[in-house]
Structures are given as C-alpha cells and as structure tokens.
Amino acid sequence: MVKKSGGYRAISKYLIASPFKLRPVADLIRRKPYTEAVSLLANLSHKGARLIGKTVKSAASNALEQNKQLDEDMLYVRDILVDEGPRMKRVWFRARGRADMLLKRMCHITVVVDETAQAGATR
Numbered sequence: 001m002v003k004k005s006g007g008y009r010a011i012s013k014y015l016i017a018s019p020f021k022l023r024p025v026a027d028l029i030r031r032k033p034y035t036e037a038v039s040l041l042a043n044l045s046h047k048g049a050r051l052i053g054k055t056v057k058s059a060a061s062n063a064l065e066q067n068k069q070l071d072e073d074m075l076y077v078r079d080i081l082v083d084e085g086p087r088m089k090r091v092w093f094r095a096r097g098r099a100d101m102l103l104k105r106m107c108h109i110t111v112v113v114d115e116t117a118q119a120g121a122t123r
Helices: 019-029 034-043 047-066 117-121
Strands: 008-015 075-093 099-115
Touching (some): 008 075, 019 075, 034 047, 047 075
Antiparallel strands (some): 075 099
C-alpha cells in the first residue's frame, strides 16, 4: 500500500459483520501503540476483534514493507474506521404464510498506522 496522508493504510471490505458491533472494539484500540493493540485484540473474544486484528496486522506489514527503517515498536494505530457496507437481504419465513426481511449487514474496516512522533524525531 502507498503511504497516504501521513500513514500506512489497509482496508478490508465486505466483511459479514454488523458495523454497530465492531465499532466498540475499534474504539478500544484507536490511538494505541501497535503492539498493545494487537495483544488487546488477541485476548478479546469478539468476532470483530479477529476481523479488526487481521486488518491492523495488514496495515503494519504494509508500513514495514514500505519503510525498512521502521520497527513494530515505532508504530501506533492512528485511525480506524468501521463503515457500513451493502446489506444482504434474505427472506425470513414467519407464521401464517407471512415473510419478513432479514438484513445481513456488511462492513468495511479501514486502519491507518503511523510512526510515533518520537520515532520520527530520532531520524
């Protein structure tokens, strides 16, 4: 990935998980150091923690691949967005021949990692 607007980015799209359930997990790791964020996500039992963890690790590997002088300890999660994606609509059959619409929500996760301020000052 290309470094855009001061950070390294990774995007996961069309994940079948409700963005309303993923946003509280995303709030836990926003503006935290990378190593702390990964360990926190590894110990949570939410489905969203696994999905967000994969995206955070992807963003960090993008940063380390682009800039060979970076180390994992220099990175922090600068921004994380959980946007709503399209909804899959399914028919949910009910009693007396009725039917309801079942919405399976999708989300897009965008993670931006950047190097810490003190790491940039040492160069």
